[in-house]
Amino acid sequence: MRYVMPLREGGSLPALADADDGFSYVLKFKGAGQREKALIAELLGGEIARVLGLKVPELVFANLDEAFGRSEGDEEIQDLLKGSQGLNLALHFLSKALTYDPGATAIDSVLASKIVWLDAFITNVDRSFRNTNMLWWNRELWLIDHGASFLFHHAWDNWEKQALSSFPMIKDHVLLPKASQLSEVDHEMKVLITEEKLDQLVSLIPDEWILASRDVETAEEGKAVYASFLKTRLNNSENFIKGAEDARKALI
Structure with a gap:
């Protein structure tokens, strides 16, 4: 629901975001470089790791609110958000990790x-x-x-x-x-x-x-x-x- 800040450490420009369940997530966008293929890999890789008993943040499907990120002034990010409308993927944010x-x-x-x-x-x-x-x-x-x-x-x-x-x-x-x-x-x-x-x-x-x-x-x-x-x-x-x-x- 709310775009908090871009996480520029990642090449795909994920974002820290607040969702309607009251939690914060690292949001991965389908409009980024490798598009939906990166989200498929993120989903499968993360859930396979979880089955193997390894620690992985909770993964959720994330639908972007149409007003999401509207106040972001960076044109590159605005283009990314426009290309990511619909279903995306997010990881639970591990605060202070x-x-x-x-x-x-x-x-x-x-x-x-x-x-x-x-x-x-x-x-x-x-x-x-x-x-x-x-x-x-x-x-x-x-x-x-x-x-x-x-x-x-x-x-x-x-x-x-x-x-x-x-x-x-x-x-x-x-x-x-x-x-x-x-x-x-x-x-x-x-x-x-x-x-x-x-x-x-x-x-x-x-x-x-x-x-x-x-x-x-x-x-x-x-x-x-x-x-x-x-x-x-x-x-x-x-x-x-x-x-x-x-x-x-x-x-x-």
């Missing part, structure tokens, strides 16, 4: 391995030393910003090959040096994130977000591809585990 600093806060190897497993699974390229996309809040590590995940949906015709990829870009992951338990956590992750659970999460994607890119004829077709991509990666997790372990050996 601190950006995770790997040099200041030690993370145990099991937690590090779970996060690296997640990011290799969903092909998330954006958890690096330059931008950790993790927050320290209430003495716990919270994961944010999964919009750079699911690289395959930027080249839709190549998803089968990418589903089997070892994901070489994991070499830049901020927690990779600490992730010494990847094989050990693999079984635990697969118990939690079953094929049935993946189907449930994929079903959350709004049809209009899938159809906006015009990559597929129907929303059902698009959801089937997301589900098949995830199930293939899950059933072939040894590919991305080996890729991560090889990348880690090159570091230490």
Whole structure:
């Protein structure tokens, strides 16, 4: 309902906003650079992380009031808001959270391995030393910003090959040096994130977000591809585990 301020740390120019439920949220706009695909990745990546027992702020669908941000004087932001009318996505705002600093806060190897497993699974390229996309809040590590995940949906015709990829870009992951338990956590992750659970999460994607890119004829077709991509990666997790372990050996 109320545009509080832009959060210029993010390349997609999210905003701090107040909603009609009385809470504050970090609002992600479908009118930003990667448009609806970033919101799909944010939704799927965040909810998969939650199923795996990792800390993620509450995710909500957010409809913009027509008066939202009307007083904002920045023309770039006004254009962003005009292109984002309708259904967007928001994360519960973690007040007074601190950006995770790997040099200041030690993370145990099991937690590090779970996060690296997640990011290799969903092909998330954006958890690096330059931008950790993790927050320290209430003495716990919270994961944010999964919009750079699911690289395959930027080249839709190549998803089968990418589903089997070892994901070489994991070499830049901020927690990779600490992730010494990847094989050990693999079984635990697969118990939690079953094929049935993946189907449930994929079903959350709004049809209009899938159809906006015009990559597929129907929303059902698009959801089937997301589900098949995830199930293939899950059933072939040894590919991305080996890729991560090889990348880690090159570091230490």
